[in-house]
Amino acid sequence: MSFNLRHLKYFVATAELGQVSRAAIELSVSQSAVTAAIKELEGVVGAALFQRSAKGMALTRAGQRFLSSAYEILTKVEEAMQVREGPEVSGRLTIAATYTVIGYFLPVHLERLARAQPGLDVTIHEMPRELIEEGLLAGRVDIAVALTSNISNPELASQTLLGSQRRLWTPSRHPLLERGSVGLADVAEHPYVMLTVDEAAHTAMRYWAPTGRQPRIVLRTSSVEAVRSMVANGLGVTILSDMVYRPWSLEGRRLEQVNLADAAPPMDVGLVWRRGVEFTPAMKAFRDYFAARFLASAGGAPR
Incomplete structure (x- = not known):
């Protein structure tokens, strides 16, 4: 038996959320469908991918290794499905990012953006939120990737890409x-x-x-x-x-x-720019890249 993209998506959702029930809700399918897909996948791989307990589903070491490969496969499929003959953009772009974003989120996307838009000349700076806001308002930074849950300046617009629980x-x-x-x-x-x-x-x-x-x-x-x-x-x-x-x-x-019984809000990550700024082609290409990957099916209007 071979596996397909459905198996990978169900596996990744369960790995990220830690519970079959939560994965089923996220995927809008039944718990039995998720459970069956994971068992089928483990049969193909020939190893247990999860440690099952009353607390939920924890990845085994084999599961951790497989998760990395699953991410790569799904990313490649996503890139293949989103191939569009659009205009290549050239120009300079100065972006800023906070410590967490640049360390745990942004690098892989910068690499993919460089392949998609080789004409972009991107300069990136790591800054705390206060300096990012100042740089955006002063025009020294074109666009930022930051924790949008921390942005409150009314002169800035933001667009959340994802919420990390x-x-x-x-x-x-x-x-x-x-x-x-x-x-x-x-x-x-x-x-x-x-x-x-x-x-x-x-x-x-x-x-x-x-x-x-x-x-x-x-x-x-x-x-x-x-x-x-x-x-x-x-x-x-x-x-x-x-x-x-x-x-x-x-x-x-x-x-x-x-998982906590009390509400701990997710860490929201997204794009930030000066409200009312005229987007250059380079800025638009940057925003369009992230919108295609994170907002195509989830909405996410700027605020």
Whole structure:
């Protein structure tokens, strides 16, 4: 038996969402269809891709390797399906991106854009949000890729491309993994590692505030890898988005994810530009690239 794109899409959705039920809702299919597709795929691959438990579906090491290949296959298919004979654009484009975006989202898209539009001369700068906003308003930056959930300046327009769900990260065999439901009140009982880069700490306190509780912070750091290692080594837990999640620390220790009962808003990533600016052909080509990949079926009007 061979597998098809449906198998890959169901597998990727389950890997990203951590539960067959959530994947089924996302894909608008039945849970049994997702379960059957994953079992068929595991039969073809000849290895278990998930560890199944009452908490959900966690990727095995074979699953992690297969996920990387699945992403590549789906991306290539997407590129093939979106081939259009459009005009090639040339010109200079200055873009800015925040730390998280440039580290975990943007590079692969810059490579694909360079292949699609070889005439674009792109200069990229990493900046914090405040400098990005200043650069856009002053005309030093043409367009930015940033956490749109942090953008509030009325002189700027933004278009969210995707929302990366925030979940609790714990080390393996952590007591919270045994709970049927985990809320922020439960998290508050354990040491907490607070990421500070890209206003992560400020965002976190916004969703902690309504609970009347505070995390027991043992370390504040701007390094995602430091957070990952601290959690994997059992020195605390944290709440971060799926975009920056990796199941292994630099020391090779395992991290787990737990869905939260309390609402933790997703980390929104998207494009930002000065409201009312006249788009150059280079800016339009940049925006069109992302719109084709993220907004073709999901809407996403600028705000």
